[in-house]
Amino acid sequence: MITNLxxxxxxxxxxxxxxxxxxxxRVDTRLAGILSGMPLGSLLVLVFVGHExxxxxxxxxxxxxxxxxxxxxxxxxxxxxxTRNRHTLSPLxxxxxxxxxxxxxxxxxxxxxxxxxxxxxxxxxxxxxSARLFAHIPEERVTQRVRLTFKxxxxxxxxxxxxxxxxxxxxxxxxxxxxxxxxxxPITFLPFLLIIHITYSHLHAHTVIRNFxxxxxxxxxxxxxxxxxxxxxxxxxxxxxxxxxxxAYLALIGYMFNRRNRKTA
Numbered sequence: 096m097i098t099n100l101x102x103x104x105x106x107x108x109x110x111x112x113x114x115x116x117x118x119x120x121r122v123d124t125r126l127a128g129i130l131s132g133m134p135l136g137s138l139l140v141l142v143f144v145g146h147e148x149x150x151x152x153x154x155x156x157x158x159x160x161x162x163x164x165x166x167x168x169x170x171x172x173x174x175x176x177x178t179r180n181r182h183t184l185s186p187l188x189x190x191x192x193x194x195x196x197x198x199x200x201x202x203x204x205x206x207x208x209x210x211x212x213x214x215x216x217x218x219x220x221x222x223x224x225s226a227r228l229f230a231h232i233p234e235e236r237v238t239q240r241v242r243l244t245f246k247x248x249x250x251x252x253x254x255x256x257x258x259x260x261x262x263x264x265x266x267x268x269x270x271x272x273x274x275x276x277x278x279x280x281p282i283t284f285l286p287f288l289l290i291i292h293i294t295y296s297h298l299h300a301h302t303v304i305r306n307f308x309x310x311x312x313x314x315x316x317x318x319x320x321x322x323x324x325x326x327x328x329x330x331x332x333x334x335x336x337x338x339x340x341x342x343a344y345l346a347l348i349g350y351m352f353n354r355r356n357r358k359t360a
Contacts, residue, residue, distance in 0.1 A: 116290050124236050124291075124302045129310040129348065133341055137314060138334070140282070141321060145330040153330055157322040157337075159204075161214035164311055166200035167284070168225040169193075171304045174288065175232065178297045186292045186300075190285065197280065211322060218315055225308040232305040235298035309348060313341035 118126055137160055145153040170193045178189040209217075284307070292300035317337035325333035 116287060119287075119291055119299070119303070124234070124299055126306075129306045129345075133310050133313040133317075133345065137318065138338070141334060142330075145325070145334070150325045150330055150333075153333070154322050154325045157318045157325070158211060158214060159209060160318045161211070161315060161322075162204050162207075162209050162217045163201060163280075164218045164314065165204065165221040166197045167280075167311075168221050168308060169200050170197040171284075171307050172225065172228065175229070175301055175304050178292065178300065181297060185297060186289050189292075190289065194285075201280075211319060215315065215319065218311075222308045222311050222315075229305045229308060232301050233298065234302045234305060235296070236302070310345075312348070313344040316340035316344045 118130060140160075141153055141157060144156055173196045174189040174193040177192045178185040182188070288300050288303055291303055317340060320337040320340045321333045324336050328336070
């Protein structure tokens with residue numbers, strides 16, 4: 096049973112990371128950056144955590160997942176600052192520098208008690224500030240796709256699978272508050288970012304980072320709706336409502352982007 100659960104987690108995460116990579120390479124790197132901020136990793140976390148530990152654990156985890164986005168944005172910013180050169184090992188250096196920064200923020204947040212209002216306020220302020228700070232990052236699109244070989248596929252699958260059990264496999268040990276704070280852990284964003292960085296360049300990875308804060312509104316919608324509804328409607332329906340909320344946000348963002356493009360055309 097445990098082996099089957101781990102296999103499902105790995106296959107699901109690998110599929111999400113592959114999907115983001117496909118969007119970045121064949122559709123638009125900017126869109127992939129926005130989608131990477133949607134509830135992909137958190138969806139996995141709450142599905143598995145919810146069914147293993149129940150609605151109350153899920154509600155608290157969803158609540159503390161909202162302020163945890165401050166740590167995710169710090170991670171993205173530090174990764175950008177530490178990978179502005181073309182050094183071969185910059186993806187490794189960026190990860191080794193950014194991850195401890197994320198954990199420090201998560202620890203600091205764990206010293207406070209949050210309500211839905213205070214959690215939302217902190218997350219929204221951090222998103223607005225990050226969006227403004229990242230706005231100067233130049234955008235680079237994928238013009239020549241790398242042909243995927245078996246080695247490339249194994250690398251991408253292994254990169255995604257490596258991070259999948261970090262939170263879901265230890266939720267019972269760290270409790271609902273820390274499970275929530277670690278929802279912001281870039282469980283799909285980090286392997287996706289590394290894949291784009293290593294396969295193409297730091298400029299393509301930075302394009303993903305530039306557009307990342309915009310997508311986090313969908314994650315906030317998802318977590319808030321799960322927190323508000325899971326105790327009354329159950330885990331499955333709460334997660335469905337959260338997903339519908341995040342999709343509505345994505346549709347709104349798409350409408351605003353199309354309207355802006357028509358005005359500038």
